[in-house]
Amino acid sequence: MTAFDAIARRRDELAAIRQDIHAHPELGMEEHRTAELVARKLEEWGIEVHRGVGGTGVVGVLRSGNGEAAIGLRADMDALPMEEANDLPYRSTAPGRMHACGHDGHTTMLLGAAQYLAETRAFNGTVNFIFQPGEEGCGGALAMLKDGLFERFPCGQVFAMHNRPGLPVGEYAIRSGPTAAGGAFFDITVEGKGSHGARPEAGVDPVLAACHIATALQSIVARNMPPMETAVLSITKVTGGDAYNVIPQTAKLSGTARFFSARARGLLEEGMKRVAEGVAAGLGATASVDFRLIFAPTINAPEQTERFAAAAAEIVGEAKVDRTKAPGMGSEDFSFMMERVPGAYLHVGNGDSATVHNQHYNFNDAAIPYGAALLARLVERELPKGAQG
Ligand SMILES: [Zn+2]
Ligand SMILES: [Zn+2]
Numbered sequence: 533m534t535a536f537d538a539i540a541r542r543r544d545e546l547a548a549i550r551q552d553i554h555a556h557p558e559l560g561m562e563e564h565r566t567a568e569l570v571a572r573k574l575e576e577w578g579i580e581v582h583r584g585v586g587g588t589g590v591v592g593v594l595r596s597g598n599g600e601a602a603i604g605l606r607a608d609m610d611a612l613p614m615e616e617a618n619d620l621p622y623r624s625t626a627p628g629r630m631h632a633c634g635h636d637g638h639t640t641m642l643l644g645a646a647q648y649l650a651e652t653r654a655f656n657g658t659v660n661f662i663f664q665p666g667e668e669g670c671g672g673a674l675a676m677l678k679d680g681l682f683e684r685f686p687c688g689q690v691f692a693m694h695n696r697p698g699l700p701v702g703e704y705a706i707r708s709g710p711t712a713a714g715g716a717f718f719d720i721t722v723e724g725k726g727s728h729g730a731r732p733e734a735g736v737d738p739v740l741a742a743c744h745i746a747t748a749l750q751s752i753v754a755r756n757m758p759p760m761e762t763a764v765l766s767i768t769k770v771t772g773g774d775a776y777n778v779i780p781q782t783a784k785l786s787g788t789a790r791f792f793s794a795r796a797r798g799l800l801e802e803g804m805k806r807v808a809e810g811v812a813a814g815l816g817a818t819a820s821v822d823f824r825l826i827f828a829p830t831i832n833a834p835e836q837t838e839r840f841a842a843a844a845a846e847i848v849g850e851a852k853v854d855r856t857k858a859p860g861m862g863s864e865d866f867s868f869m870m871e872r873v874p875g876a877y878l879h880v881g882n883g884d885s886a887t888v889h890n891q892h893y894n895f896n897d898a899a900i901p902y903g904a905a906l907l908a909r910l911v912e913r914e915l916p917k918g919a920q921g
Contacts, residue, residue, distance in 0.1 A: 535912070536847050536905035538652075539644050546904070547897040549573070550640040551622035554895070557611030557629040557636070560670030563588040566609045566639065570663050573643055577650040579661070582684075586676030588665040591685055592646055597656035601915050604660045604687030604873065605907050606866060607642035608635045608667035617891035633888045634695040637895030637903070639663060641693070641880075644904030649911055657915035660685040662869075669717070669826050673865040682872055689836050690875035691910060692866045693903055697888060699881035701898045704844040704906070705857035706878040708837040712830035713762070713790040714797060715863035716823055720745065720785040720808050722772075724817045729777035739772050741817040742783040745808050746770070752803035763800060764790040764861055790861050792829045827863035828871055836876035843910040844878065847902070880906070 539546070549569075558566055567588045571581045574592040582591040588609075616623050616630040624630050646661050662681070666672030699705055722742045727735025746767050757763050765787070772783030789800045801823045812819035837855075844853045857879060866877055880903045886892040 534905070535648060535908040536901055539648050539904045539908065540901040542644065542647070543897070543901060546640055546644045546900045549643060550636050550895065550897055550900065553636040553639060554631045555622040555625050557624050557626055557631045559613055559629060560610040560666030560668050560672060561587050561675070563609045563665045567663065567665070570609070570639060570643065574646060574661065577647050579646060579650050585681060586665065586672065586679040589672065589676045589679070590663040591681070592661035593685065594646065594650055594659045594661070595657070596653040597917065599657035599915055602658040602660060602687050603911055603914050604662055604685070604690035604869070605642055605645065605911070606662040606664055606690060606692040606869060607638040608664045608672070609639050610635055610666050610668055610670065610672065612668055612889065614891060618894055620894065630891070631895065632890065632893045633668065634882065634893070634895040635667065637695055637899065638693065641900055641903030642907060644900060645907035645911070648904065648908045654917055655912050655915040656917050659911050659915070660687055667865050671826070671865070673868040677868060677872065687873050689914070690869050690873045691836065691840055691878070691907070692875070693878045693880050693906070694864065695882040695895060695899060696879035697882045697885040697893070699879060701881045701883040701896055702848055702902055703852040703854070703881040704841070704848070704878055705854040706832065706837055706841050706876065707855065707857040707859065708832050708834045710792045710829055710859050711832050711857070711877055712859065712864045712867065713792055713861045714825070714829035714867065715827040716789045716797065716801070716825050718787060718789065718804065718824065719822045720804070720819055722783045722785070722812055722817055722819045724779070724781060724783070726781035727779045729779055732779060735779045736816045737779050738783040738817050739780065741812050741815045741819070742770065742772060742785055744815065745811045745819060746785055748807045748811050749804060752800060752807065756799055756803050757796065761796045762792050762861070763796045765800060790863065792859065797825070827865050828867040830864045830867040830877055831870065832876040833870070833874040836874050839914060840876045840878050840910060843913055844906055846909060847905055
């Protein structure tokens with residue numbers, strides 16, 4: 533029996549795990565119940581478990597044979613702070629929290645692979661099952677790395693996947709090189725001098741300065757970025773003032789920047805400081821920019837991309853593996869793990885569902901065997917049983 537068939541037989545058992553996680557969503561770095569569920573399942577299947585890696589992260593270690601090669605497979609576990617609009621028997625039981633990015637499915641697919649590999653052990657070496665907390669801008673990957681993830685659990689290569697609405701179930705998409713953008717969050721604080729709304733000459737208006745800064749910032753991507761670089765700078769939050777007749781002391785602009793290279797990130801960060809400080813100074817105010825790198829660009833290593841795609845093609849046939857997926861402007865903090873260890877990140881079809889981060893989104897349980905079997909076969913291909921350690 534193939535790995536796919538063996539895992540597909542467990543469809544109902546795995547779907548029940550997925551729906552249980554879906555019904556109990558937890559925000560980033562607070563995945564206590566989810567982490568415990570994962571740890572207990574791994575223990576039940578005879579896998580060595582390490583809890584509390586980088587906060588609520590869990591690592592399962594499965595060894596077979598005498599091989600010294602090790603592979604890391606990573607899934608994310610966190611939900612989003614939003615209200616679910618689906619009418620499902622297993623809809624979110626936590627108000628204001630929802631598995632709207634399918635991390636319930638990612639966790640389940642990795643569990644499915646772990647269960648199969650623990651049973652069959654048709655590989656030679658070590659598999660590290662990495663269940664990561666806080667992917668949604670909460671620094672979960674960095675927290676695990678800071679906690680010595682790859683020192684404690686060395687991996688020669690790492691792999692992860694994300695579901696993709698719009699891509700049919702049973703299909704995969706991947707690309708070598710840049711596949712998801714790097715991302716930063718920023719806050720720009722504009723300091724003026726508060727005064728009466730009817731007496732602007734007595735103060736320095738930070739709201740006016742913030743408005744000019746917001747407009748001028750758009751010149752960075754348009755005029756400073758080389759046209760062949762891809763970058764986005766979005767101001768998504770403007771705050772300042774509390775009253776109709778008070779010119780406030782401060783105003784604030786916040787938002788996000790996205791980029792595919794360190795060069796573009798540098799141009800954005802330096803450009804924002806130059807423009808914000810310069811425009812504010814021209815109007816008699818001051819501005820300070822707090823630019824925080826949240827995600828590195830996700831860059832797939834060519835060799836690991838090829839290996840991931842080849843394992844996928846073995847399961848569904850070459851025609852259902854798109855190896856030329858266009859890069860997306862979304863971000864993924866698995867990028868930080870791939871900065872340390874060569875790896876690849878692949879998309880698995882979620883069928884005709886709402887888009888991720890939408891209140892009507894739901895992970896498609898039919899995709900579970902495709903994700904789980906791919907991870908399992910990848911291990912068997914990369915750590916072949918005949919190989920000596
Ligand atoms: Zn997400
Ligand atoms: Zn996600």
